[in-house]
Amino acid sequence: MNKKSPAGLYIHVPFCMQKCRYCDFYSFPKGGEYFDKYKKRVIEAIDFYGKRYARRYNSLYFGGGTPLLLGEEHLFDIMEAAKPFLTEDAEVTAEGNPGAAERIDFSALRKMGINRLSFGLQSADDRELEALGRIHTAKEAAETVKSAQRAGFDNISLDLMLGIPYQTEESLLKSIEFCSSLGVSHISCYMLKIEEGTPLAKSELRFLCADEEKSADLYLFACEELEKRGFSQYEISNFAKEGRRSFHNTRYWLDDEYIGIGPSAHSFMEGRRFYTERSIRDFLEVSFDENEKEESSGGSWDEFAMLRLRLSDGLDLAKLAEKFPEAPADEIFERAKPFEAPGLLKIKGKTISMTPKGFLLSNALTAEILF
Ligand code: SF4
Numbered sequence: 017m018n019k020k021s022p023a024g025l026y027i028h029v030p031f032c033m034q035k036c037r038y039c040d041f042y043s044f045p046k047g048g049e050y051f052d053k054y055k056k057r058v059i060e061a062i063d064f065y066g067k068r069y070a071r072r073y074n075s076l077y078f079g080g081g082t083p084l085l086l087g088e089e090h091l092f093d094i095m096e097a098a099k100p101f102l103t104e105d106a107e108v109t110a111e112g113n114p115g116a117a118e119r120i121d122f123s124a125l126r127k128m129g130i131n132r133l134s135f136g137l138q139s140a141d142d143r144e145l146e147a148l149g150r151i152h153t154a155k156e157a158a159e160t161v162k163s164a165q166r167a168g169f170d171n172i173s174l175d176l177m178l179g180i181p182y183q184t185e186e187s188l189l190k191s192i193e194f195c196s197s198l199g200v201s202h203i204s205c206y207m208l209k210i211e212e213g214t215p216l217a218k219s220e221l222r223f224l225c226a227d228e229e230k231s232a233d234l235y236l237f238a239c240e241e242l243e244k245r246g247f248s249q250y251e252i253s254n255f256a257k258e259g260r261r262s263f264h265n266t267r268y269w270l271d272d273e274y275i276g277i278g279p280s281a282h283s284f285m286e287g288r289r290f291y292t293e294r295s296i297r298d299f300l301e302v303s304f305d306e307n308e309k310e311e312s313s314g315g316s317w318d319e320f321a322m323l324r325l326r327l328s329d330g331l332d333l334a335k336l337a338e339k340f341p342e343a344p345a346d347e348i349f350e351r352a353k354p355f356e357a358p359g360l361l362k363i364k365g366k367t368i369s370m371t372p373k374g375f376l377l378s379n380a381l382t383a384e385i386l387f
Contacts, residue, residue: 330369
């Protein structure tokens with residue numbers, strides 16, 4: 017293996033117990049008949065990319081889908097194949113659905129090297145969970161988190177959703193307090209996006225979702241309440257206790273390299289961005305080379321700047337100019353200044369960063385200051 021800096025490894029597991037009403041990720045219910053073949057193919061892919069890039073990985077992320085649905089044995093085999101490529105201190109995360117984790121032996125997960133868990137809670141209100149088509153109650157989610165903690169997991173993340181049917185500031189506050197009282201270290205807070213073609217988009221429930229103005233209020237409210245409880249915002253949708261930022265996800269925003277394995281997974285390696293088709297059959301049957309689709313060349317100054325602006329640490333224009341002498345760093349600085357007084361941006365030295373109010377307008381604001 018060469019001495020290049022370590023990259024990240026993402027493994028997309030496209031299986032779920034049942035499809036949630038709002039979900040547009042590449043995943044499908046159950047899929048048990050694919051587990052063996054899928055695992056074998058993932059192991060082959062780890063070997064294939066290991067040979068192609070000869071890199072070590074300092075983060076591994078099992079995302080989905082519901083990776084824990086695979087069960088300990090399959091996860092163990094994949095971990096064994098990945099271990100020779102992992103650095104000693106690698107952050108290894110597995111996502112799970114609290115409703116599909118009852119039979120999981122969390123101690124076994126820890127023993128095989130998984131050291132971080134991320135559960136899709138979405139809400140601690142059972143009526144809201146029902147409306148989203150989630151398969152768990154708040155009580156079941158709490159039991160899952162406690163059972164993982166008893167097995168020694170001290171780095172657990174929960175996802176919350178904003179703007180969902182029936183949600184009010186009061187119910188959101190209860191969800192935030194619920195997460196906080198469970199002693200988790202990380203919370204991701206996503207705005208619900210009604211994706212065309214999903215059951216939610218076709219149902220009356222869509223009319224119970226928050227409109228843009230109410231979603232914005234909920235977002236600002238969540239940012240404030242999470243900060244009060246020690247979850248400090250480090251990205252548009254991510255909040256962490258001290259020292260508990262997601263190392264793997266942060267690499268996406270720092271423009272660091274990663275390999276994605278599995279249907280619909282994205283990769284960024286050696287200046288090239290590519291992805292694999294949203295198809296389990298293609299993943300199983302088409303050669304890895306042929307199944308790669310080009311995305312963009314990657315590694316440009318504007319991509320670097322856009323990704324940094326998603327982070328609360330912001331964009332250091334001195335670093336931008338040093339890394340990309342062609343970037344219009346001085347012009348960006350001048351264009352950013354007028355947004356400081358209305359509280360959308362913060363400027364410290366040569367670093368510009370968005371406030372929560374700025375994050376709400378991040379696409380427009382990014383375009384305004386970069387181009
Ligand atoms: S558990 Fe996650 S990936 Fe699976 S259907 Fe629900 S939202 Fe989608």
